[in-house]
Amino acid sequence: MRGAVLLALCALGCAPKAVRVGSKNFTEGVILGEVAARACAAGGAVTEHRRQLGGTAVLWRALRSGEIDAYPEYTGTLASELLRGVDARDLRGMRRALAREGVAMTAPLGFNNTYAIGVPEALASARGLRTLSDLQREPGLALGLSHEFLDRADGWAGLRARYGLPQRDVRGMDHDLAYRALSSGAIQATDLYTTDAEIAWHRLRVLSDDREYFPEYSAVLLYRADLPRRSPSCARALESLGGSLDAATMIDLNDQVKRRRRTESSVAAAWLEAHRGLRSAVASEGRAERVWQRTREHLAMVLSSLLAAVLCAVPLGVAAAKRPRLGTLVLGAAGVLQTVPSLALLVLLIPLLGIGAAPAVAALFLYSLLPIVQNTVAGLRGISPALRESAEALGLPPFARLRLVELPLALPSILAGVKTAAVINVGTATLGAMVGAGGYGQPILRGIRLDSTSTIMEGALPAAALALLTQALFACIERVAVPRSLRGGR
Amino acid sequence: MTAHGPTAASLVGVMKRYGGAVALGPIDLDVPVGRTTVLLGPSGCGKSTLLRLINGLIAPDEGTLRVLGEGVTPASVEALRRRVGYVIQEGGLFPHLSARQNVALLPRWLRWETPRIDARVAELAALARLPEALLDRHPGELSGGQRQRVALMRALALDPEMLLLDEPLGALDPMVRAELQRDLREVFRTLGKTVVLVTHDLREARHFGDLVVLLRDGRVVQRGPLSALESAPSEGFVRDFLDAWREAP
Missing domain, CATH: 1.10.3720.10 (MetI-like)
Structure with a gap:
């Protein structure tokens, strides 16, 4: 009799809890959250995606309090905001610091979403521009930079000093206006994030940061240290995503959502099916x-x-x-x-x-x-x-x-x-x-x-x-x- | 200054202060049972304070006060108030309730049966000469005189042993006033209750009063039938007060 009661209680209380993946309130975050949640679900775990929760603080608190089990994050954010005194390129040190918080981290997903300078592809190939160092040869280039990039200490001022850039025509402008100015030829280069959908859209070439000036913002998945015990298949699925998404892929996925107006769910499902052979259903509602x-x-x-x-x-x-x-x-x-x-x-x-x-x-x-x-x-x-x-x-x-x-x-x-x-x-x-x-x-x-x-x-x-x-x-x-x-x- | 016969309220050495200043007293006074006592005097003489003391709305700072045979204590005051009806100048009717609901408020709270309440309201309407058709109106839809009739009905709802009225006719125009004055006296005579009425108006005192208590600066100046005040004023102020009214238009 008592055994039966215990069993019944256990059936209620011991039922496997759904794995909950969270994501921040911006498109790339939601896509990555959707990819992670679907990869978990394909491994058999009951999964739920709490999408576009607020910013870093909300997700970080929710992860540590067990409200969510995993969410996509960037190493640069971890280093500068969440784990003080750890270098963004020192993955081992970062894992140790995270372990103290009861959090584990996958291998980097394969792209680095940081500041970069982009120039139109046609201009770049005509002048042979590949790296930021190449800009030293182009003093006449007109730059249109976002106000934030101009103001930040680790923005334009530092960049110019590190590379010894000679450009004099540097204007502050709204980010969206900068893209328009680029296509009209009023400026020839602007600052951007390395996985912006606009890179594909406006056919820009991202100049590589050969002197490692910009901080590293490699995308990773954070998950609770107790996840492998609670849902081994899900933890395996998250780990297997390491190294699977390069910058070109991420730009494409962002572009599909932003410009072609597809849902994050269908974009994530299509990518998982095409590249990982994982099938998942996309619920469509009117x-x-x-x-x-x-x-x-x-x-x-x-x-x-x-x-x-x-x-x-x-x-x-x-x-x-x-x-x-x-x-x-x-x-x-x-x-x-x-x-x-x-x-x-x-x-x-x-x-x-x-x-x-x-x-x-x-x-x-x-x-x-x-x-x-x-x-x-x-x-x-x-x-x-x-x-x-x-x-x-x-x-x-x-x-x-x-x-x-x-x-x-x-x-x-x-x-x-x-x-x-x-x-x-x-x-x-x-x-x-x-x-x-x-x-x-x-x-x-x-x-x-x-x-x-x-x-x-x-x-x-x-x-x-x-x-x-x-x-x-x-x-x-x-x-x-x-x-x-x-x-x-x- | 004790009256002969039973008293409805008695005050011995009662004093009331507001922020150090004496508002009333020291005062000794007996209110005789079954008669109408008029508290008369100029404004600020303490007559309303006296009335509110009797109803337990304020407590004396000194002296003893007995109402209907009981001391007025926080424990006894609510039950005591239900044995004393109270009508104020503007009636104090609750604007969110109809005339009938105002009158029935206390009986209903005491869980009287509805037929008993209805019968009592009808009886009171007849007594106060209020047309029954007006009972379902809200105070805002009644004239000043009608409102005072409803206030009287509410004060009499539980058939109290004593009725206190604070300038009940003060806010009315002369025509309405004269009519209500007549009707009120009629009601007092019919019921034979102890009545204490506050007024500053000598003509009103003459109209109602078996017994007049003239107050000045919180003290009793003279008490007795009005005729006694007129024939044998106890001091100059009594004569001055009476003369002032004689000269009034």
Whole structure:
């Protein structure tokens, strides 16, 4: 009997947990995440891809807290941001430092995504330009560099010093404008990332960094040290990806997503099938289905956070209205919470709540407190002393006075507070996509990443519609819940 | 200064201060059962403070206060207030409730049966001469006089032993005022309850008062039937106060 119970418990608790692969919020990261997740899945592991989570901090925290099991990273980022004092080219030292954090690293995937200088292919072959050293022979070359590259200490200034570059015509310009200027011939060289899709698109040649000036940003996959034990097949699949993707391949994959508008999933699946012989299905869903899914995620976030906020903030508001000193404290605390930038709050909540809907709901809950507490306090304090005294003179005990007289009189103000919180929540919930909560922020993030207005609209329009709908809904609630004598102010 | 016969409220050496300044007292006063006592005096004389002391809305700083035979303590004050009806100048009706709901608020809270509540509301409407058709209106949809009638009904809902009124006619125009004044006196006579009414208006005091208590700067100047105040004023202020009203238009 006891054995059977244990077995049943084990069936629930010991079921193999899905391997979760994460990816950062930019196209190459999502493609690599998709490649890793599909390679794992092809090996038989139950796999899930939490795509386009925020930036490095979010992924790194999520990996170490076990919210995700693996994600693509760059050695340069590891060296400069995550593991201080380790050289980006010293893989062994890096592995040792990672092991101390409970993290393992695959062999480099095969490309180095760092800064580089690109020149049009036709010009490069005419003048015989292959390396950055070759630029010493071309003092008349016009350079259009991004503002960031011009400003960084390890950007243009250092590059010119290292190679002794003689060019005088160096202009700062927007990155997208630089590509246009290149095709019109206004400039002959620009800075870029070595795997930018634009390299293929604008037919540029990347000059090789023969004096090793630029930092090494080799792509690797990081995974939790306990993954080989939990899913040996998945760990093997990740390791086998080492050395399999060169820069030309990565540029092509980026280009397929960015310019030819294919999904990361189908690009990753096609590459795995063609080059690794791994077959995986690409689920395709219609736009309506997608929007409905996002709507459900968005509504779930907004409603649960709002409900929890009302249940907490109204009693807090009552307490704050009754006890001025407590009120100052409560309103002050809620006000401070309001000033924490939403993205920072989300990242702070990850170690406590993991990734997904939980930190997003918690953040929305915290942001909802101030408007509701504030309006509850204002509503209660706004009741005229004559009415307050009348209720007292009737001989009603304090709680009955609150329930029968004070809260109903404060209701219009409280409802206005809840409405404010709801409308703010609908907007702020779009940031939930940064921590894997889904919702309307998902297409917005994707659209910004791919520079696709129609994809942005897929999230922005429903979000705006939902905000308007929320306003209308509260107008209805007010009409039903607030007696006509209290409407339009007292 | 003790009255003969039973008292509904008695104050001995009662004092109330606000931020160091004496608002009332020291004062000794007995409110006789079954009669109408008018607290009269210029504004700021402490007459409203006195009324709020009797209802336990404020506590005395010194002295003893007994209402309906009980000491006024935090433990007893709520039950005591339900035995004392209270009407203020603007009525103090709750704007989110209809006239009927205002009157029925306390009976409903005490879980009276609905038929009993309905019967009581109808009875009170007849007593206060409020047309039943107006019972489902909200205070904002009633005239000032009608609102005071509803406030009176609410104060009488539990058939209290004592009724306190703080300038109940103060905010009304003369026509409405005269009519409501007549009706109020009628109600007081019919019910035979102990009534304490605050006013600054000598004509109102003459209209209602069996017993007048004239106050000045928180102290009782003279108490007795108005005729006694007129025939034998205890000091110059009494004469001045009465003369001022005689000269008023």
